[in-house]
Amino acid sequence: MPLLTVRNLALAYDGRCVIEHLNFTLEPGDYLCIVGENGSGKSTLLHGLLSLLPPTQGEILWDKCKEPAYLPQQTKQQRDFPASVEEVVRTGCLNRRKLRIFPLPDEHERVEANLRRFGIESLRRRPYAELSGGQQQRVLLARALCASDKILLLDEPTAGLDPLVSAELYRLIDSLRDGGLTVIMVTHDLAPALSSASHILHLGHKSYWFGTTEDYLQSPAGCGFAGGTIS
Amino acid sequence: MTEFFSMFGYSFMQRALIAGIAVSLCAALLGVSLVLRRYAMIGDGLSHVAFGAVSVATALHLSPLWVAVPVVMLTAVLLLSARENNHTRGDASVAMLSTASLAIGVLAMAGKNTDVYSYMFGSILAVRAEEMWLCLLLGAAVLVFFLLFRDRILSLTFDEGFARATGQRIGGIRLALAIFTAVTIVLGMRLMGTLLISALVLFPAMSAMQICRRFGSVLCAAGIISVLCFIAGLCISYQFDLAPGATVVAANLTVYTILRLVRR
Numbered sequence: 125m126p127l128l129t130v131r132n133l134a135l136a137y138d139g140r141c142v143i144e145h146l147n148f149t150l151e152p153g154d155y156l157c158i159v160g161e162n163g164s165g166k167s168t169l170l171h172g173l174l175s176l177l178p179p180t181q182g183e184i185l186w187d188k189c190k191e192p193a194y195l196p197q198q199t200k201q202q203r204d205f206p207a208s209v210e211e212v213v214r215t216g217c218l219n220r221r222k223l224r225i226f227p228l229p230d231e232h233e234r235v236e237a238n239l240r241r242f243g244i245e246s247l248r249r250r251p252y253a254e255l256s257g258g259q260q261q262r263v264l265l266a267r268a269l270c271a272s273d274k275i276l277l278l279d280e281p282t283a284g285l286d287p288l289v290s291a292e293l294y295r296l297i298d299s300l301r302d303g304g305l306t307v308i309m310v311t312h313d314l315a316p317a318l319s320s321a322s323h324i325l326h327l328g329h330k331s332y333w334f335g336t337t338e339d340y341l342q343s344p345a346g347c348g349f350a351g352g353t354i355s
Numbered sequence: 356m357t358e359f360f361s362m363f364g365y366s367f368m369q370r371a372l373i374a375g376i377a378v379s380l381c382a383a384l385l386g387v388s389l390v391l392r393r394y395a396m397i398g399d400g401l402s403h404v405a406f407g408a409v410s411v412a413t414a415l416h417l418s419p420l421w422v423a424v425p426v427v428m429l430t431a432v433l434l435l436s437a438r439e440n441n442h443t444r445g446d447a448s449v450a451m452l453s454t455a456s457l458a459i460g461v462l463a464m465a466g467k468n469t470d471v472y473s474y475m476f477g478s479i480l481a482v483r484a485e486e487m488w489l490c491l492l493l494g495a496a497v498l499v500f501f502l503l504f505r506d507r508i509l510s511l512t513f514d515e516g517f518a519r520a521t522g523q524r525i526g527g528i529r530l531a532l533a534i535f536t537a538v539t540i541v542l543g544m545r546l547m548g549t550l551l552i553s554a555l556v557l558f559p560a561m562s563a564m565q566i567c568r569r570f571g572s573v574l575c576a577a578g579i580i581s582v583l584c585f586i587a588g589l590c591i592s593y594q595f596d597l598a599p600g601a602t603v604v605a606a607n608l609t610v611y612t613i614l615r616l617v618r619r
Contacts, residue, residue, distance in 0.1 A: 174520035191522040196514065201393060205513055207570040215510035219521040225503055251568030271521040 127152045127187050134181035135172045142168050148334040155307045157317035160327035166310040192275035193268035209263050210248040216270030238266040258289035278309040371479045374487040375585045377494030381539040383559035383581035384501050388512045390560040397434050399553040400453035401540045404430045406549040407456030410463040423541045431537035477548030477600040497535050509570045547600040558607035565614040
Protein backbone atom coordinates (compact mmCIF):
# COMPACT_ATOMS: atom_id res chain seq x y z
CA MET A 125 0.00 0.00 0.00
CA PRO A 126 1.59 3.30 -1.08
CA LEU A 127 1.68 6.20 1.39
CA LEU A 128 -0.14 8.50 -1.00
CA THR A 129 -2.29 7.67 -4.00
CA VAL A 130 -3.63 10.41 -6.26
CA ARG A 131 -6.19 9.10 -8.72
CA ASN A 132 -7.64 11.04 -11.66
CA LEU A 133 -7.48 14.23 -9.61
CA ALA A 134 -8.97 17.53 -10.74
CA LEU A 135 -8.64 20.74 -8.72
CA ALA A 136 -10.06 24.19 -9.31
CA TYR A 137 -8.94 27.53 -7.94
CA ASP A 138 -11.38 30.46 -7.97
CA GLY A 139 -13.71 28.42 -10.17
CA ARG A 140 -10.98 27.85 -12.76
CA CYS A 141 -9.79 24.28 -13.33
CA VAL A 142 -6.00 24.25 -12.91
CA ILE A 143 -5.28 20.52 -12.58
CA GLU A 144 -6.94 17.64 -14.43
CA HIS A 145 -6.49 13.87 -14.72
CA LEU A 146 -3.54 13.77 -12.34
CA ASN A 147 -2.31 10.32 -11.23
CA PHE A 148 0.70 9.40 -9.10
CA THR A 149 1.70 7.41 -6.02
CA LEU A 150 4.34 7.89 -3.35
CA GLU A 151 6.00 5.33 -1.04
CA PRO A 152 7.13 6.11 2.52
CA GLY A 153 10.51 7.87 2.51
CA ASP A 154 10.12 9.35 -0.99
CA TYR A 155 11.15 12.93 -1.67
CA LEU A 156 8.88 14.51 -4.27
CA CYS A 157 9.56 17.91 -5.80
CA ILE A 158 6.67 19.61 -7.57
CA VAL A 159 7.99 21.99 -10.22
CA GLY A 160 6.44 23.97 -13.04
CA GLU A 161 5.81 27.48 -14.27
CA ASN A 162 3.83 30.08 -12.35
CA GLY A 163 0.13 29.40 -12.54
CA SER A 164 0.55 25.71 -13.32
CA GLY A 165 -1.20 24.82 -10.08
CA LYS A 166 1.70 23.82 -7.79
CA SER A 167 0.35 25.50 -4.68
CA THR A 168 -3.22 24.51 -5.57
CA LEU A 169 -2.13 20.86 -5.67
CA LEU A 170 -0.43 21.25 -2.30
CA HIS A 171 -3.60 22.72 -0.82
CA GLY A 172 -5.50 19.79 -2.30
CA LEU A 173 -3.11 17.29 -0.71
CA LEU A 174 -3.56 19.06 2.63
CA SER A 175 -7.38 18.87 2.31
CA LEU A 176 -7.57 22.66 2.38
CA LEU A 177 -9.23 22.45 -1.03
CA PRO A 178 -11.76 19.76 -1.96
CA PRO A 179 -11.11 17.97 -5.28
CA THR A 180 -13.61 18.66 -8.07
CA GLN A 181 -12.97 15.14 -9.34
CA GLY A 182 -10.95 12.05 -8.45
CA GLU A 183 -9.45 11.24 -5.07
CA ILE A 184 -6.47 11.68 -2.78
CA LEU A 185 -5.79 8.68 -0.53
CA TRP A 186 -3.37 8.89 2.38
CA ASP A 187 -2.34 5.67 4.08
CA LYS A 188 -3.24 5.92 7.80
CA CYS A 189 -1.45 9.16 8.67
CA LYS A 190 -3.87 11.87 7.66
CA GLU A 191 -2.23 14.77 9.45
CA PRO A 192 0.93 15.91 7.71
CA ALA A 193 3.47 18.51 8.79
CA TYR A 194 3.22 21.65 6.71
CA LEU A 195 5.48 24.60 6.00
CA PRO A 196 3.26 27.23 4.34
CA GLN A 197 4.44 30.30 2.51
CA GLN A 198 4.84 33.09 4.99
CA THR A 199 2.40 35.96 4.79
CA LYS A 200 3.30 39.58 5.40
CA GLN A 201 1.24 39.73 8.57
CA GLN A 202 3.16 36.80 10.07
CA ARG A 203 6.54 38.47 9.65
CA ASP A 204 5.72 41.09 12.29
CA PHE A 205 3.45 38.94 14.46
CA PRO A 206 3.92 39.46 18.22
CA ALA A 207 4.78 35.98 19.49
CA SER A 208 7.89 34.35 20.92
CA VAL A 209 9.68 31.49 19.14
CA GLU A 210 8.53 29.04 21.81
CA GLU A 211 4.90 30.15 21.51
CA VAL A 212 4.96 29.64 17.74
CA VAL A 213 6.61 26.20 17.92
CA ARG A 214 4.15 25.05 20.58
CA THR A 215 1.18 25.67 18.29
CA GLY A 216 2.48 22.75 16.19
CA CYS A 217 1.50 20.33 18.96
CA LEU A 218 -2.17 21.30 19.02
CA ASN A 219 -3.37 18.72 16.48
CA ARG A 220 -2.40 15.90 18.86
CA ARG A 221 -4.59 17.32 21.60
CA LYS A 222 -7.72 16.73 19.50
CA LEU A 223 -10.53 18.05 21.71
CA ARG A 224 -8.56 17.99 24.96
CA ILE A 225 -8.17 21.35 26.62
CA PHE A 226 -4.90 20.86 28.47
CA PRO A 227 -1.48 20.01 27.00
CA LEU A 228 -0.48 16.38 26.58
CA PRO A 229 2.31 15.15 28.87
CA ASP A 230 4.85 14.77 26.04
CA GLU A 231 4.20 18.17 24.47
CA HIS A 232 7.01 19.93 26.31
CA GLU A 233 9.51 17.26 25.28
CA ARG A 234 8.36 17.47 21.64
CA VAL A 235 8.86 21.21 21.58
CA GLU A 236 12.32 20.90 23.17
CA ALA A 237 13.39 18.17 20.75
CA ASN A 238 12.39 20.24 17.73
CA LEU A 239 14.00 23.42 19.08
CA ARG A 240 17.23 21.40 19.43
CA ARG A 241 16.87 19.72 16.04
CA PHE A 242 16.80 23.09 14.28
CA GLY A 243 19.40 24.75 16.50
CA ILE A 244 17.07 27.42 17.82
CA GLU A 245 17.02 26.63 21.57
CA SER A 246 18.87 29.88 22.28
CA LEU A 247 16.19 31.86 20.42
CA ARG A 248 13.24 30.46 22.36
CA ARG A 249 12.40 33.68 24.20
CA ARG A 250 13.14 35.93 21.24
CA PRO A 251 10.25 37.63 19.45
CA TYR A 252 9.52 35.88 16.18
CA ALA A 253 9.27 39.21 14.33
CA GLU A 254 12.87 40.12 15.17
CA LEU A 255 14.39 37.01 13.56
CA SER A 256 15.99 36.85 10.13
CA GLY A 257 14.12 35.17 7.26
CA GLY A 258 16.21 32.00 7.57
CA GLN A 259 15.65 31.81 11.33
CA GLN A 260 11.90 32.29 10.87
CA GLN A 261 11.83 29.36 8.43
CA ARG A 262 13.63 27.20 11.02
CA VAL A 263 11.03 28.15 13.61
CA LEU A 264 8.21 27.25 11.22
CA LEU A 265 9.93 23.95 10.37
CA ALA A 266 10.22 23.15 14.07
CA ARG A 267 6.51 23.93 14.44
CA ALA A 268 5.70 21.73 11.44
CA LEU A 269 7.62 18.75 12.79
CA CYS A 270 5.83 19.06 16.13
CA ALA A 271 2.65 18.29 14.19
CA SER A 272 3.96 15.15 12.44
CA ASP A 273 7.26 13.39 11.78
CA LYS A 274 5.91 11.16 9.02
CA ILE A 275 5.11 13.51 6.13
CA LEU A 276 6.30 17.05 5.48
CA LEU A 277 4.78 19.31 2.83
CA LEU A 278 6.62 22.51 1.96
CA ASP A 279 5.42 25.42 -0.17
CA GLU A 280 8.33 27.35 -1.69
CA PRO A 281 10.41 27.15 1.49
CA THR A 282 13.20 29.37 0.15
CA ALA A 283 11.07 32.20 -1.25
CA GLY A 284 12.68 35.48 -0.28
CA LEU A 285 15.83 33.91 1.20
CA ASP A 286 19.35 34.62 -0.08
CA PRO A 287 21.18 31.74 -1.86
CA LEU A 288 23.42 30.88 1.10
CA VAL A 289 20.53 30.58 3.54
CA SER A 290 18.49 28.66 0.93
CA ALA A 291 21.29 26.12 0.46
CA GLU A 292 21.46 25.61 4.22
CA LEU A 293 17.70 25.15 4.42
CA TYR A 294 17.82 22.50 1.67
CA ARG A 295 20.60 20.69 3.57
CA LEU A 296 18.46 20.79 6.67
CA ILE A 297 15.47 19.31 4.81
CA ASP A 298 17.75 16.57 3.39
CA SER A 299 18.93 15.69 6.88
CA LEU A 300 15.34 15.26 8.08
CA ARG A 301 14.85 12.37 5.66
CA ASP A 302 17.25 10.20 7.65
CA GLY A 303 14.43 9.64 10.11
CA GLY A 304 12.24 8.16 7.33
CA LEU A 305 10.34 11.38 6.68
CA THR A 306 8.43 11.63 3.39
CA VAL A 307 8.87 15.06 1.82
CA ILE A 308 6.67 16.79 -0.74
CA MET A 309 8.01 20.17 -1.79
CA VAL A 310 6.82 22.84 -4.18
CA THR A 311 9.81 24.78 -5.46
CA HIS A 312 11.14 27.17 -8.06
CA ASP A 313 14.75 26.02 -7.67
CA LEU A 314 15.30 23.08 -9.96
CA ALA A 315 18.97 22.52 -9.14
CA PRO A 316 18.56 21.51 -5.47
CA ALA A 317 15.38 19.66 -6.39
CA LEU A 318 17.26 17.51 -8.88
CA SER A 319 20.15 16.83 -6.53
CA SER A 320 18.04 15.63 -3.56
CA ALA A 321 14.59 14.61 -4.78
CA SER A 322 13.76 11.00 -5.53
CA HIS A 323 10.72 11.90 -7.64
CA ILE A 324 9.70 14.87 -9.73
CA LEU A 325 6.22 16.04 -10.63
CA HIS A 326 6.44 18.63 -13.40
CA LEU A 327 3.15 20.44 -13.88
CA GLY A 328 2.50 22.06 -17.25
CA HIS A 329 -0.54 24.09 -18.24
CA LYS A 330 -2.12 21.21 -20.15
CA SER A 331 -0.36 18.08 -18.92
CA TYR A 332 2.17 16.83 -16.40
CA TRP A 333 5.18 14.57 -16.04
CA PHE A 334 5.76 12.28 -13.05
CA GLY A 335 8.62 9.87 -12.38
CA THR A 336 11.97 9.37 -10.71
CA THR A 337 14.60 12.08 -10.90
CA GLU A 338 16.90 9.95 -13.12
CA ASP A 339 14.12 9.39 -15.66
CA TYR A 340 13.22 13.05 -15.46
CA LEU A 341 16.69 14.13 -16.56
CA GLN A 342 16.36 11.91 -19.67
CA SER A 343 12.85 13.10 -20.53
CA PRO A 344 11.86 16.02 -22.77
CA ALA A 345 10.20 17.65 -19.76
CA GLY A 346 13.37 17.26 -17.73
CA CYS A 347 15.32 19.18 -20.31
CA GLY A 348 12.81 21.87 -19.32
CA PHE A 349 15.22 23.57 -17.10
CA ALA A 350 17.72 23.56 -19.95
CA GLY A 351 15.23 25.07 -22.34
CA GLY A 352 12.69 22.39 -23.34
CA THR A 353 9.04 22.45 -22.33
CA ILE A 354 6.40 19.94 -21.49
CA SER A 355 3.97 19.58 -24.35
CA MET B 356 -9.48 60.68 47.00
CA THR B 357 -12.70 61.14 48.96
CA GLU B 358 -14.15 62.62 45.84
CA PHE B 359 -13.17 59.45 43.99
CA PHE B 360 -15.09 57.33 46.46
CA SER B 361 -18.05 59.66 46.67
CA MET B 362 -18.38 59.48 42.88
CA PHE B 363 -18.91 55.74 43.16
CA GLY B 364 -21.37 56.21 45.99
CA TYR B 365 -24.04 56.56 43.31
CA SER B 366 -25.39 53.23 42.21
CA PHE B 367 -25.55 54.32 38.55
CA MET B 368 -21.81 55.00 38.70
CA GLN B 369 -21.16 51.59 40.26
CA ARG B 370 -23.12 49.89 37.50
CA ALA B 371 -21.31 51.91 34.83
CA LEU B 372 -17.95 51.03 36.36
CA ILE B 373 -18.60 47.28 36.63
CA ALA B 374 -20.23 46.91 33.21
CA GLY B 375 -17.55 49.08 31.60
CA ILE B 376 -14.64 47.15 33.09
CA ALA B 377 -16.12 43.85 31.91
CA VAL B 378 -16.79 45.10 28.38
CA SER B 379 -13.40 46.85 28.10
CA LEU B 380 -11.64 43.64 29.06
CA CYS B 381 -13.58 41.56 26.50
CA ALA B 382 -13.12 44.11 23.73
CA ALA B 383 -9.36 44.27 24.37
CA LEU B 384 -8.82 40.49 24.37
CA LEU B 385 -10.98 39.90 21.30
CA GLY B 386 -9.43 42.95 19.65
CA VAL B 387 -5.93 41.43 19.73
CA SER B 388 -7.05 38.50 17.61
CA LEU B 389 -9.19 40.67 15.31
CA VAL B 390 -6.44 43.21 14.68
CA LEU B 391 -3.82 40.53 14.03
CA ARG B 392 -6.12 38.69 11.64
CA ARG B 393 -6.62 41.99 9.77
CA TYR B 394 -10.31 42.05 10.67
CA ALA B 395 -10.28 45.46 12.36
CA MET B 396 -12.94 46.87 10.05
CA ILE B 397 -15.30 44.02 10.84
CA GLY B 398 -15.58 45.22 14.44
CA ASP B 399 -16.62 48.60 13.13
CA GLY B 400 -19.06 47.05 10.66
CA LEU B 401 -20.69 44.93 13.38
CA SER B 402 -21.34 47.96 15.56
CA HIS B 403 -23.27 49.57 12.70
CA VAL B 404 -25.24 46.39 12.15
CA ALA B 405 -26.04 46.45 15.87
CA PHE B 406 -27.29 50.03 15.54
CA GLY B 407 -29.55 49.06 12.64
CA ALA B 408 -30.92 46.07 14.57
CA VAL B 409 -31.55 48.10 17.74
CA SER B 410 -33.37 50.83 15.79
CA VAL B 411 -35.59 48.39 13.94
CA ALA B 412 -36.35 46.55 17.19
CA THR B 413 -37.26 49.81 18.90
CA ALA B 414 -39.51 50.82 16.01
CA LEU B 415 -41.28 47.46 16.21
CA HIS B 416 -41.54 47.72 20.02
CA LEU B 417 -39.33 44.66 20.56
CA SER B 418 -36.55 44.33 23.13
CA PRO B 419 -33.48 45.92 21.48
CA LEU B 420 -31.01 43.60 23.16
CA TRP B 421 -32.78 40.38 22.23
CA VAL B 422 -33.06 41.40 18.60
CA ALA B 423 -29.58 42.87 18.20
CA VAL B 424 -27.66 40.00 19.80
CA PRO B 425 -28.81 37.27 17.39
CA VAL B 426 -28.65 39.54 14.32
CA VAL B 427 -25.10 40.68 15.07
CA MET B 428 -24.07 37.14 16.02
CA LEU B 429 -25.22 35.84 12.68
CA THR B 430 -23.42 38.65 10.84
CA ALA B 431 -20.25 38.05 12.84
CA VAL B 432 -20.28 34.33 12.14
CA LEU B 433 -20.81 34.96 8.42
CA LEU B 434 -18.09 37.62 8.18
CA LEU B 435 -15.52 36.08 10.49
CA SER B 436 -15.78 32.54 9.25
CA ALA B 437 -15.72 33.48 5.58
CA ARG B 438 -12.99 31.42 4.00
CA GLU B 439 -9.71 33.07 3.09
CA ASN B 440 -10.18 32.61 -0.63
CA ASN B 441 -13.19 34.86 -1.00
CA HIS B 442 -11.71 37.95 0.56
CA THR B 443 -11.81 39.69 -2.79
CA ARG B 444 -13.73 42.91 -2.29
CA GLY B 445 -14.16 41.86 1.36
CA ASP B 446 -13.47 45.35 2.67
CA ALA B 447 -15.97 46.86 0.25
CA SER B 448 -18.71 44.45 1.31
CA VAL B 449 -18.07 45.17 5.01
CA ALA B 450 -18.24 48.91 4.32
CA MET B 451 -21.47 48.48 2.33
CA LEU B 452 -23.00 46.38 5.07
CA SER B 453 -22.12 48.89 7.77
CA THR B 454 -23.37 52.00 5.96
CA ALA B 455 -26.52 50.21 4.82
CA SER B 456 -27.27 49.14 8.41
CA LEU B 457 -26.72 52.70 9.57
CA ALA B 458 -29.15 54.02 6.96
CA ILE B 459 -31.79 51.41 7.84
CA GLY B 460 -31.34 52.27 11.49
CA VAL B 461 -31.84 56.00 10.89
CA LEU B 462 -34.91 55.35 8.70
CA ALA B 463 -36.45 53.06 11.32
CA MET B 464 -36.01 55.79 13.90
CA ALA B 465 -37.68 58.43 11.73
CA GLY B 466 -40.79 59.94 13.28
CA LYS B 467 -40.25 57.98 16.49
CA ASN B 468 -39.73 59.77 19.73
CA THR B 469 -36.55 57.82 20.44
CA ASP B 470 -33.29 59.61 20.92
CA VAL B 471 -30.92 58.48 18.15
CA TYR B 472 -28.14 60.28 19.96
CA SER B 473 -28.09 57.78 22.84
CA TYR B 474 -27.51 54.88 20.48
CA MET B 475 -24.91 56.76 18.50
CA PHE B 476 -22.86 57.82 21.50
CA GLY B 477 -23.98 55.45 24.24
CA SER B 478 -25.60 56.02 27.58
CA ILE B 479 -23.20 54.53 30.04
CA LEU B 480 -24.77 56.18 33.08
CA ALA B 481 -28.15 54.64 32.26
CA VAL B 482 -26.95 51.02 32.43
CA ARG B 483 -29.59 48.87 34.12
CA ALA B 484 -28.77 46.17 36.67
CA GLU B 485 -29.77 43.43 34.24
CA GLU B 486 -27.36 44.78 31.63
CA MET B 487 -24.59 45.01 34.19
CA TRP B 488 -25.03 41.34 35.06
CA LEU B 489 -24.95 40.40 31.38
CA CYS B 490 -21.69 42.32 30.97
CA LEU B 491 -20.19 40.57 33.99
CA LEU B 492 -21.25 37.17 32.69
CA LEU B 493 -19.75 37.95 29.30
CA GLY B 494 -16.54 39.22 30.88
CA ALA B 495 -16.13 36.05 32.92
CA ALA B 496 -16.86 33.82 29.92
CA VAL B 497 -14.36 35.61 27.66
CA LEU B 498 -11.68 35.61 30.35
CA VAL B 499 -12.04 31.87 30.98
CA PHE B 500 -12.11 31.22 27.23
CA PHE B 501 -8.83 33.06 26.72
CA LEU B 502 -7.19 31.41 29.75
CA LEU B 503 -8.08 27.91 28.57
CA PHE B 504 -7.63 28.28 24.83
CA ARG B 505 -4.79 30.78 24.51
CA ASP B 506 -2.69 28.33 22.48
CA ARG B 507 -5.47 27.60 20.04
CA ILE B 508 -6.38 31.27 19.68
CA LEU B 509 -2.72 31.98 18.90
CA SER B 510 -2.65 29.16 16.36
CA LEU B 511 -5.79 30.42 14.62
CA THR B 512 -4.59 34.01 14.66
CA PHE B 513 -1.04 33.30 13.52
CA ASP B 514 -1.68 30.76 10.79
CA GLU B 515 -5.14 29.39 10.13
CA GLY B 516 -3.98 27.48 7.06
CA PHE B 517 -1.41 25.54 9.06
CA ALA B 518 -3.91 24.84 11.82
CA ARG B 519 -6.46 23.43 9.39
CA ALA B 520 -3.92 21.50 7.31
CA THR B 521 -2.51 19.71 10.33
CA GLY B 522 -5.96 18.78 11.63
CA GLN B 523 -6.23 21.11 14.62
CA ARG B 524 -9.73 21.49 16.01
CA ILE B 525 -10.12 25.24 15.65
CA GLY B 526 -13.57 25.53 14.06
CA GLY B 527 -15.15 25.90 17.50
CA ILE B 528 -12.58 28.50 18.54
CA ARG B 529 -13.31 30.57 15.46
CA LEU B 530 -17.05 30.34 16.06
CA ALA B 531 -16.67 31.23 19.74
CA LEU B 532 -14.52 34.27 18.87
CA ALA B 533 -17.17 35.47 16.40
CA ILE B 534 -20.00 35.01 18.91
CA PHE B 535 -18.11 36.69 21.77
CA THR B 536 -17.24 39.57 19.45
CA ALA B 537 -20.90 40.02 18.52
CA VAL B 538 -22.12 40.05 22.13
CA THR B 539 -19.31 42.38 23.23
CA ILE B 540 -20.19 44.83 20.49
CA VAL B 541 -23.92 44.84 21.24
CA LEU B 542 -23.39 45.30 24.98
CA GLY B 543 -20.57 47.76 24.35
CA MET B 544 -22.75 49.80 22.04
CA ARG B 545 -25.08 50.51 24.95
CA LEU B 546 -22.11 51.84 26.91
CA MET B 547 -19.95 53.52 24.29
CA GLY B 548 -22.28 54.07 21.36
CA THR B 549 -22.22 52.77 17.81
CA LEU B 550 -19.60 55.17 16.64
CA LEU B 551 -17.16 54.56 19.47
CA ILE B 552 -17.34 50.86 20.40
CA SER B 553 -14.85 49.80 17.74
CA ALA B 554 -12.27 52.08 19.38
CA LEU B 555 -12.47 49.82 22.44
CA VAL B 556 -11.61 46.86 20.20
CA LEU B 557 -8.75 48.54 18.32
CA PHE B 558 -6.87 50.88 20.64
CA PRO B 559 -5.86 48.56 23.51
CA ALA B 560 -4.56 45.92 21.07
CA MET B 561 -2.61 48.49 19.09
CA SER B 562 -1.20 50.04 22.29
CA ALA B 563 -0.17 46.65 23.68
CA MET B 564 1.61 45.76 20.46
CA GLN B 565 3.78 48.85 20.79
CA ILE B 566 5.39 47.51 23.94
CA CYS B 567 4.96 43.72 23.89
CA ARG B 568 6.49 41.15 21.58
CA ARG B 569 4.89 37.96 22.88
CA PHE B 570 1.32 36.86 22.34
CA GLY B 571 0.68 36.16 26.02
CA SER B 572 2.02 39.52 27.11
CA VAL B 573 0.15 41.36 24.34
CA LEU B 574 -3.10 39.87 25.67
CA CYS B 575 -2.28 40.82 29.28
CA ALA B 576 -1.16 44.33 28.38
CA ALA B 577 -4.20 44.97 26.17
CA GLY B 578 -6.57 43.88 28.96
CA ILE B 579 -4.83 46.03 31.59
CA ILE B 580 -4.55 49.11 29.35
CA SER B 581 -8.19 48.82 28.34
CA VAL B 582 -9.51 48.53 31.91
CA LEU B 583 -7.30 51.35 33.23
CA CYS B 584 -8.26 53.63 30.33
CA PHE B 585 -11.91 52.93 31.00
CA ILE B 586 -11.65 53.76 34.71
CA ALA B 587 -9.64 56.90 33.98
CA GLY B 588 -12.06 57.98 31.25
CA LEU B 589 -15.11 57.43 33.43
CA CYS B 590 -13.64 59.41 36.36
CA ILE B 591 -12.46 62.29 34.18
CA SER B 592 -15.79 62.50 32.37
CA TYR B 593 -17.59 62.65 35.73
CA GLN B 594 -15.29 65.33 37.13
CA PHE B 595 -15.45 67.59 34.09
CA ASP B 596 -18.94 66.69 32.94
CA LEU B 597 -17.83 65.27 29.57
CA ALA B 598 -19.32 62.53 27.40
CA PRO B 599 -18.10 59.28 29.06
CA GLY B 600 -17.68 57.21 25.87
CA ALA B 601 -15.65 59.88 24.11
CA THR B 602 -13.51 60.46 27.21
CA VAL B 603 -12.66 56.74 27.42
CA VAL B 604 -11.63 56.77 23.78
CA ALA B 605 -9.56 59.91 24.36
CA ALA B 606 -7.79 58.13 27.26
CA ASN B 607 -7.02 55.21 24.94
CA LEU B 608 -5.74 57.56 22.27
CA THR B 609 -3.46 59.26 24.80
CA VAL B 610 -2.00 55.96 25.98
CA TYR B 611 -1.48 54.79 22.40
CA THR B 612 0.26 58.03 21.43
CA ILE B 613 2.56 57.91 24.47
CA LEU B 614 3.51 54.25 23.88
CA ARG B 615 4.04 54.91 20.21
CA LEU B 616 6.41 57.78 21.01
CA VAL B 617 8.23 55.79 23.70
CA ARG B 618 8.83 53.00 21.22
CA ARG B 619 10.45 55.30 18.68
